[in-house]
Amino acid sequence: MSHTDPTSSGGRPVLHLDGITRVxxxxxxxxxALRGIDLRVHPGEFVAVMGPSGSGKSxxxxxxxxxxxxxxxxxxxxxVALGGLNRKRLAEVRxxxxxxxxxxxxxxxxxxxAENISLPRELDxxxxxxxxxxxxxxxxxxxxxELADRFPDDMSGGQQQRVAIARALIGDRRxxxxxxxxxxxxxxxxxxxxxxxxxxxxxxxxxxxxxxxARHAAWADRVVFLRDGRMVDESISQDAGSLLVSAAANAxxxxxx
Amino acid sequence: MSIRHGLLALLGQxxxxxxxxxxxxxxRTGATWPLNVGQVYTTxxxxxxxxxxxxxxxxxxxxQFYEVTDAGRAELRAWFDTPVPRTNPPRDELxxxxxxxxxVPGVDVxxxxxxxxxxxxxxxxxxxxxxxxxxxxEPRLGAGTxxxxxxxxxxxxxxxxxxxxxxxxxxxxxxxxxxxxAQQAEIEQxxxxxxxxxxxxxxxxxxxxxxxx
Numbered sequence: 001m002s003h004t005d006p007t008s009s010g011g012r013p014v015l016h017l018d019g020i021t022r023v024x025x026x027x028x029x030x031x032x033a034l035r036g037i038d039l040r041v042h043p044g045e046f047v048a049v050m051g052p053s054g055s056g057k058s059x060x061x062x063x064x065x066x067x068x069x070x071x072x073x074x075x076x077x078x079x080v081a082l083g084g085l086n087r088k089r090l091a092e093v094r095x096x097x098x099x100x101x102x103x104x105x106x107x108x109x110x111x112x113x114a115e116n117i118s119l120p121r122e123l124d125x126x127x128x129x130x131x132x133x134x135x136x137x138x139x140x141x142x143x144x145x146e147l148a149d150r151f152p153d154d155m156s157g158g159q160q161q162r163v164a165i166a167r168a169l170i171g172d173r174r175x176x177x178x179x180x181x182x183x184x185x186x187x188x189x190x191x192x193x194x195x196x197x198x199x200x201x202x203x204x205x206x207x208x209x210x211x212x213x214a215r216h217a218a219w220a221d222r223v224v225f226l227r228d229g230r231m232v233d234e235s236i237s238q239d240a241g242s243l244l245v246s247a248a249a250n251a252x253x254x255x256x257x
Numbered sequence: 258m259s260i261r262h263g264l265l266a267l268l269g270q271x272x273x274x275x276x277x278x279x280x281x282x283x284x285r286t287g288a289t290w291p292l293n294v295g296q297v298y299t300t301x302x303x304x305x306x307x308x309x310x311x312x313x314x315x316x317x318x319x320x321q322f323y324e325v326t327d328a329g330r331a332e333l334r335a336w337f338d339t340p341v342p343r344t345n346p347p348r349d350e351l352x353x354x355x356x357x358x359x360x361v362p363g364v365d366v367x368x369x370x371x372x373x374x375x376x377x378x379x380x381x382x383x384x385x386x387x388x389x390x391x392x393x394x395e396p397r398l399g400a401g402t403x404x405x406x407x408x409x410x411x412x413x414x415x416x417x418x419x420x421x422x423x424x425x426x427x428x429x430x431x432x433x434x435x436x437x438x439a440q441q442a443e444i445e446q447x448x449x450x451x452x453x454x455x456x457x458x459x460x461x462x463x464x465x466x467x468x469x470x
Contacts, residue, residue: 050378052432198389214428215421218381219389225371235375237382 012079013040014097014175014206015064019073022059022229033059034070035229043174046201047208048217051226057210058103058179060226064208065100065177066090077175095120099168101178105160107152107167113139114148117167124171138166141196143189157184165193169200176200176207182216194219260292260300262336265309265325269333272313274320275301285412287387289420304329351427355434366438374431381424388417 022034034056041047049057062068063075066082075082077097082090094100107116117138118131126134139145142162152160161184168176176197182190198219201207209220217223225233260282267273267281275297282292301323304310309329313322325333351373358364391414 052436195389195392213425214378214381215385215425218378218385218421220382223378223382225374233371233375235378235382237379237386 011043013042013076014045014078015039015041015208016076016079017060017064017073018076020060020063020070020075021072022056022063022068023071032229034063037073037229037231039224039231041175041206041208043204043206044201045206045222046198046220047206047222047224048220049208049210049224049226050212050214050217053212055226056229057226061177061179061208061210064175065098066094067100095123096171097174099170099173099176101161101165101168101176101181103179103183105152105157105164107160107163109152112149112151113144113155113163113166116152116163117170120167121171134170135166138170139163141169142166143192158186158189161185162189162193165196169196174205176205178207178209180211181209182211182213190216259290260296261304262333264297264300265304265329265333265336268310268323268325269330272322272324274316274322276320284409286416287413289416359438367435370431370435370438374428377424377428377431381421381428384417384421384424388414388421391417 017037017039020034020037021032024031024033037056037060039047049060051057059068063070064077066075066077069083077093080093082093085093107113108119111119114132114135117135118126118128121131121134122128136145136148139148142165144159144162144166147155147159147163150159152163155163161181165178165181168178178197181197182193185193194216197207197209201221207220209216211217221237223235224231263282264278267278273281275294278301279292279294279297282297301310305312305323307328309326309332310323311326313324315321355366355369358366358369391410394410
């Protein structure tokens with residue numbers, strides 16, 4: 001594969017899935033979850049992955065996050081091939097570069113919200129105090145500062161989901177991966193979370209989100225459709241080109257006249 | 258009709274002239290349904306014919322003002338008090354297209370579905386972008402004077418969100434069509450397999466008879 005991409009504005013992709021396949025099981029029980037995926041996500045780009053259940057969406061995300069290994073092909077995060085790393089280095093790349101929002105949140109029950117969020121930063125070598133400060137800022141950004149000292153068991157699903165998102169966004173992670181990050185949220189809270197992800201990308205991070213809700217996918221720059229383990233289509237949104245955008249521009253011009 | 262009542266609603270706030278009505282209508286709906294001045298004047302003359310508005314003089318620049326009559330005010334109240342009828346659903350080109358696609362031979366229905374879904378998602382992305390801007394409170398030219406601006410922005414946000422939900426519904430329906438088509442294909446496959454099985458059984462029977470004899 002060529003390493004220059006004419007459609008992208010700049011340089012190395014934050015995430016590069018290069019000829020990925022993933023086969024589960026063997027022989028008669030063989031399941032081809034992914035059948036050859038090539039995808040690059042560049043700095044500033046927000047990609048949504050859609051497709052029917054069983055199309056390979058979640059497998060794609062776990063591979064991108066280094067939680068699973070492709071059968072063939074390579075996953076590169078900020079140019080580093082995850083396949084070539086030992087466990088310690090892999091854990092480090094995942095912690096420093098990748099924020100992962102799990103569908104079932106995966107919060108540590110024995111830690112408070114703030115502790116759950118600050119843990120990766122403490123592992124990065126930050127002082128407990130500085131890590132807590134960052135955690136509180138992340139909780140603030142997601143509109144839930146009051147949850148700082150609560151334990152996951154005392155929170156609703158929607159609250160846990162937002163804590164999980166705060167944990168994924170803390171630090172200067174360049175890649176955010178999210179599996180149905182708004183599943184437990186009502187429509188306005190879900191929207192606020194998407195706006196946070198959008199803002200993170202506008203500030204230069206890259207994000208890939210799996211969702212089955214078109215209304216949520218629409219916050220992305222690029223919507224990729226998966227079917228039977230293949231990318232079958234995509235929709236790219238740029239500022240220009242929409243009827244309504246140009247209609248609004250017309251109205252604007254007439255308003256100025 | 259919506260333009261008729263839209264203009265009536267604007268005139269309910271005080272006398273206005275044609276061009277002003279058009280600008281104010283579009284400020285609230287973000288020019289989603291652009292009006293030309295001709296439509297505005299045609300609508301005004303029908304409203305006048307029906308006794309719902311009446312001329313209210315001209316200004317020094319020659320703008321003809323209109324104001325709402327008592328009958329017009331009653332009509333407007335009734336419009337707000339009555340649900341928009343759903344008894345005659347508007348013709349939907351996409352529904353008609355798919356209804357034809359599944360019955361006309363030689364049409365790749367799943368390609369029609371996927372092509373439409375890509376297009377609709379793209380529209381949804383564009384609406385969402387506009388909504389993001391509206392939520393961020395970016396000033397929108399043509400939104401009217403500062404005092405009217407906040408209300409117009411809210412109106413525009415609601416109109417945008419209506420487009421978003423409508424497009425989302427369309428995409429969900431397309432997903433559903435796809436599932437339905439796959440299900441139908443499976444049923445037909447099973448039927449074909451069954452028919453082929455009966456066929457095989459029939460062709461084997463003479464052979465069995467032969468061995469018996």
